[in-house]
Amino acid sequence: MTALTALTTTTTPIALITGGSRGLGRNAALQVARSGIDVILTYRSQAAEAHAVVADIEALGRRAVALPLDVSDSHSFAAFALQVQAALAAHWQRERFDFLVNNAGVGIHASFMETTEAQFDELVNIHLKGTFFLSQKLLPLMNDGGRILNVSTGLARFALPGYAAYAAMKGGIEVLSRYMAKELGARGIAVNVVAPGAIETDFGGGAVRDNAQLNAMVASQTALGRVGQPDDIGGVIAALLQPGCSWINAQRIEASGGMFL
DSSP states (O other), X not given: OOHHHHHHHHSOOEEEETTTTSHHHHHHHHHHHHTTOEEEEEESSOHHHHHXXXXXXXXXXXXXXXXXXXXXXXXXXXXXXXXXXHHHHHHHSOSOEEEEEEOOOOOOOOOTTTOOHHHHHHHIIIIIXXXXXXXXXXXXXXXXXXXXXEEOOGGGTSOOTTOHHHHHHHXXXXXXXXXXXXXXXXXXXXXXXXXXXXXXXXXXXXXXXXXXXXXXXXXXTBTTSSOBOHHHHHHXXXXXXXXXXXXXXXXXEEESSSBTO
């Protein structure tokens, strides 16, 4: 066991969760904190919401920091890594964190023929390029023996009209994750994918949550008979960061309640 790996066993682990101010990211941050892990969360523009999450985490007895980050702007990642380094020193008197959850994202619903190049580029920059190069910049600040979770989607397994570009990015994330697992194995870093099914959040305009017809259709096609809730995903993310899951590596874990079986 390396010195860095040993460090994670004697100190409270720290998870960095992108997009942690709302939706699944917020829920994941809270669930991770409840499981005994401190949190660095990022937000793009909702500073008040992000700091409210920090307050909720601190009320649970854990430490937390919120940092601004636009995951679509890869040129900002070097400066962001310096912010993370400064936050670790100021709040934890440490140089490294343990877990990275690449969660931040947007949903664009458009048919294949109606998807614009601008929409496609936005999805590439946020979901694929952002995950690739943010992970690259943050890895020097991660402990050996840590873990990376990349968030994908059930839409990478089954096809629903209107999500061709979005699902294609997530398919790329799933391939990327296997390569990351292979190349980072020498450092003892496990890399996995969490693929949520349809969840009742404001993601993609809140269609699954607010459209009763869509909600009923999804529930009818899900083995457990309902649409997913944020707790269903946050709990999976928290569980995959626990010591007992350290041997899971290069896997796609779909959390969909059994959609379209």
